[in-house]
Amino acid sequence: MPLRAKVASSVSRTAGALSRAAGRGDGSVIGGWLGLKIDPDLLAHLAAGRAIALISGTNGKTTTTRLTTAAVGVLGPVATNSFGANMPTGHTSALAKAGNTPYAVLEVDEHYLSQVLDATNPHVVALLNLSRDQLDRAKEVAMMAQLWRSALVRHPQVRVVANADDPMVVWSVTPPVVQGQYVQGPQVTWFSAGQRWHDDSWVCPECGSTIQRNGEQWWCSGCPMRRPQPHWVVEDDGVLDPGGAWHKVTLQLPGRVNIGNAATALAVAAEFGVRPVDAVYRLRDVASIAGRYAQVQRDGRNIRLLLAKNPASWLEAFDMADEAPTLLSINARDPDGLDTSWLFDVDFSPLRGRQVLITGDRAYDLAVRLTVNDVPFQHVRTFAAAVAEVPPGRLEVIANYTAFQDIRAELDRVN
Known part of the structure; x- marks a missing residue:
């Protein structure tokens, strides 16, 4: 790294350690904030040379990040923002603290995905879902999907693991048509974990027609957009992989939704070359997530x-x-x-x-x-x-x- 980046990284680590020692928090924000003040490109410098996965969505980011970190850990040390500081300051602090790990799995606030994509040039991005959240200050759901879509168009080389059950997510990774030609989009691996919440996806973001549903299938009544065929599927208490093999998922975390999060983690880990049969055993060690489920x-x-x-x-x-x-x-x-x-x-x-x-x-x-x-x-x-x-x-x-x-x-x- 350039000298300024090395100094900024050292300051970031020191500030985080002092914050923890003083009992003022885990240091995951202040360390990154100071580091970026010294070198605004510090996140990009720290990301260089690492194989990175970004995990984003409205719900389930922290849990899926923890599960993915465990799965990718089959390959070696993994840097991650385990305390849930999911904006660039948190990412910078996490990478600075971790040192030279070959891999990183970072939870990303959905509003910051575009910025973090540009800074980190990740190997894979996982898109979980989009639903209403803090609408007094956050963007409307279709606006967020448009931001994701615009960001992904700029990174056609990135692999995307996306939720086939969420029409907003599917649309966000579908390449737009410009002057009658499809823009090149990313390569997509689809997962299906079921979607119980439908109230933010009754209207097609492409044409404004209604979304129709029949069981797990959905389709637009006015244009060709429909649910893609998933490669990874939650089935009973396990996950079907793209080859048709079923893997039992044993978790300490409650609820079917966390089996879906585990399916996402296995799909992301597979993009790094981790076999599901090796990764699935790592998932059972994940318990409380930042106090959740404790x-x-x-x-x-x-x-x-x-x-x-x-x-x-x-x-x-x-x-x-x-x-x-x-x-x-x-x-x-x-x-x-x-x-x-x-x-x-x-x-x-x-x-x-x-x-x-x-x-x-x-x-x-x-x-x-x-x-x-x-x-x-x-x-x-x-x-x-x-x-x-x-x-x-x-x-x-x-x-x-x-x-x-x-x-x-x-x-x-x-x-």
């Missing part, structure tokens, strides 16, 4: 933490949660998005019949939504009060970003 014992209760940040992820959280007392916690601070109207896009009816408690800064917004959905609930002021209100046994906790962090901090103080 299980903690407290006062005779087995408390499991589930993060849900938007309608699509709340739907999956209900699928993961056991039939047990459930605490819902909602905030609307800056990392969450300030608009809570999305609560009315969530169907809370799966919670009927169980003990439901609510808390958080915006508990009253949640109370209105549950009342409309005819779900009885009890409002509690604190997490400790919620624990006291449920009998010994399982307590499921579903919370959005800052509410989740508040509860994690409370559990850490006690334990």
